[in-house]
Amino acid sequence: MLKKVITTSVISMLCISLNAQANVKIYSASSLTNVMNALLAEFKTTSDTDVLPIYGGSSSLARQIERGAPADLFISANESWMQHLVKRGSVLQENVFPFTQNQLVLIAPKTSTLEPFAIEDIRGWQTNIGKGRLAIGNPQAVPAGIYARQTLQSLNVWNAVKSLTAPTSNVRMTLALVERGEAPLGIVYKTDALQSKNVQLITEFASTTHDPIRYPLAIVNTSPESLELAAFLQSEKAQEILIQFGFNSLAQ
Template structure:
């Protein structure tokens, strides 16, 4: 009888812990729309588990995690900041898997006439920008900004464009500058551009101009609930949702490699 009672209490307590579970997901700003839908869908399947997303630049989130922020899962917009956490000993490379990829695009306000110019010509950039600015994420810290800098350098126009940059703390703010017409051009992810009716895509940059845009998903807490959520993020259903938002869900044999 005592054994049965202990077993019953164990089951009840286990269920109670599961029922009260809260998972903190730290995710890159460019994932906002897709993650919100994924979290909603997951909650419908697991009503007793609440996933709380925290959005920001990948660099800012990585710094917070480094200093002990209560994150259970980290979704970065590039591999650099995950490598940083691995090298700091905060994250194990064994707990990192690439989730999706993305493309980098040049955008303008949708109410402007279509812009046609050679992205490899400094004079074309200068003429288009005139006295205005090119909206980008911070080119030293924000992944979208880092990719933008790599692209402009690869195209040979960095020296001409760099003094005309309007650098922001995350890619969504760069998108907002173009949406409001405060910048005639911006460089953002394709997924961000596709979610806005206020901007149009002028040019999609070739992958050869920048490092691969991969989103690593990092498991920070080892619990059955977190493991289940991470497994869901890699599931066929979740991948369909991510593809709907414009993410590249076929990374081939690409894997996260520890430096």
């Protein structure tokens, strides 16, 4: 995907009034919850535009938009669900921009006395999962779950552990299962693990074991207020905040 940036000159040409009140709805992948709240707080310091964030699994949000949900902006946790909307005419390809990137990690509860094991070792997975479950996003629909399945397939352990998984509807639910000790292991984004005090990061999976974890941003409604927010989310300041929360720079 080519890098495209919405410049402030575009915003100026559209004669946006920073004093105008507007309710911009941004549908955002649940893995962006913490950082998006911080981004919107920063945005509010220079704009009177009223923004309503709506968080959920990318697949669920994409389907809502496809059915006519009133989204102004949409950020997906993978490119596939964004292209799903492009193919169905809900989003124009020229209104899709790169936003940020993430990494995939294996976590356990903070209090876990995990037995060290090589991630290519089927027996190690089975021993540490024990009578519990491996928490992952739904591997058929949730981006984090899709990446998890790809990784486990790449490690040649998927067939051995797929019956031991506990699929969830979004990555935040996966994280919660591990935080509460209801799952001995879970696969989530690095940014989720870094924000939680109740889990320990066991290992970071090599990026070669799964598709690139890229978050595209789409402008669904090209109102001046939507473009104003989109421009901010593409700004250097926004990128600084994303990096503070553990996301990867678009330059990587």
